[in-house]
Amino acid sequence: MGADTDLVIDARGLVNQFGTHRVHDDLDFQLQRGRVMALVGGSGAGKTVLLQTLIMLREATSGQLRLFGVDTATADQATRQSLRERIGVLFQGGALFTSLTVLENVLMPIREHGRFDKGWLTELGMSKILLAGLPADSADKYPMELSGGMVKRAALARALALDPELLVLDEPTSGLDPIGAAAFDDLIRTLSESLGLTVLQVTHDLDSIWRGVDEVAFLARKKVLAVGTAVELAARDEPELVAYFRGTRSEAYWAAATRKTRDDGSMAEPHRNGTQA
Ligand SMILES: Nc1ncnc2c1ncn2[C@@H]1O[C@H](COP(=O)(O)OP(=O)(O)OP(=O)(O)O)[C@@H](O)[C@H]1O
Numbered sequence: 147m148g149a150d151t152d153l154v155i156d157a158r159g160l161v162n163q164f165g166t167h168r169v170h171d172d173l174d175f176q177l178q179r180g181r182v183m184a185l186v187g188g189s190g191a192g193k194t195v196l197l198q199t200l201i202m203l204r205e206a207t208s209g210q211l212r213l214f215g216v217d218t219a220t221a222d223q224a225t226r227q228s229l230r231e232r233i234g235v236l237f238q239g240g241a242l243f244t245s246l247t248v249l250e251n252v253l254m255p256i257r258e259h260g261r262f263d264k265g266w267l268t269e270l271g272m273s274k275i276l277l278a279g280l281p282a283d284s285a286d287k288y289p290m291e292l293s294g295g296m297v298k299r300a301a302l303a304r305a306l307a308l309d310p311e312l313l314v315l316d317e318p319t320s321g322l323d324p325i326g327a328a329a330f331d332d333l334i335r336t337l338s339e340s341l342g343l344t345v346l347q348v349t350h351d352l353d354s355i356w357r358g359v360d361e362v363a364f365l366a367r368k369k370v371l372a373v374g375t376a377v378e379l380a381a382r383d384e385p386e387l388v389a390y391f392r393g394t395r396s397e398a399y400w401a402a403a404t405r406k407t408r409d410d411g412s413m414a415e416p417h418r419n420g421t422q423a
Pocket residue numbers: 164169187188189190191192193194195196
């Protein structure tokens with residue numbers, strides 16, 4: 147089978163096992179270029195382990211993984227490193243260095259790449275800070291001087307430092323109030339559209355799941371059980387999907403989607419401004 151160059155991630159038959167505990171079994175996962183996808187599922191379903199596997203932070207027990215069309219199993223170290231550099235990662239909590247300013251944090255990944263002219267570096271770092279929606283005067287601040295939302299944006303600026311093609315986010319809106327979370331979702335959407343970024347995020351945020359992403363991959367039964375918009379997944383009858391997308395927590399979203407269907411004869415548009423092929 148040839149590589150589909152439109153697939154940023156193409157994983158087939160993944161198995162992840164800890165001792166006798168199998169977390170993923172014959173799992174397939176694909177992510178198309180330019181899409182914004184949420185990876186969701188119950189607690190312990192294996193979202194974090196899958197995310198780590200997909201960006202080569204951990205090796206799968208078995209299975210195939212292609213990143214940007216490259217087979218990671220046969221890639222040499224230099225190729226694997228260059229694949230990693232095409233991925234920006236925002237870990238839960240931001241994981242900024244507390245003893246460094248925002249600008250110094252943002253410049254860390256670039257500095258690791260060798261010696262650069264100081265003026266040029268500062269200009270580049272400032273451009274990422276502004277891209278992440280932070281004011282210019284936040285560059286000289288330390289993480290403890292920032293609000294929760296600003297810490298996320300500073301971590302995002304750092305994840306964008308090397309101009310990644312794929313942005314991976316682990317619970318990016320956790321700890322933010324609903325308005326801050328919606329603003330962060332909008333920023334990710336705008337970046338995806340303006341920079342052509344592909345985005346994969348693990349999230350529990352229902353607002354993001356129902357309104358902020360193009361599609362949702364739902365993990366259950368050790369596999370990706372279903373992929374589609376939240377509205378599409380809510381309309382299916384697997385018990386895990388019914389519980390997640392039509393249960394008490396999702397009630398208001400599902401009610402809004404079905405009301406819209408009744409009112410205008412079409413399914414609710416689940417995205418703020420995205421498109422679904
Ligand atoms: N290093 C490890 N050693 C042993 N078991 C592990 C390890 N990492 C994860 N697991 C197990 O793998 C399973 C999936 O964990 P994972 O953290 O991926 O779940 P999750 O879907 O992200 O959960 P949550 O939503 O609660 O964060 C869990 O049963 C967990 O205990």
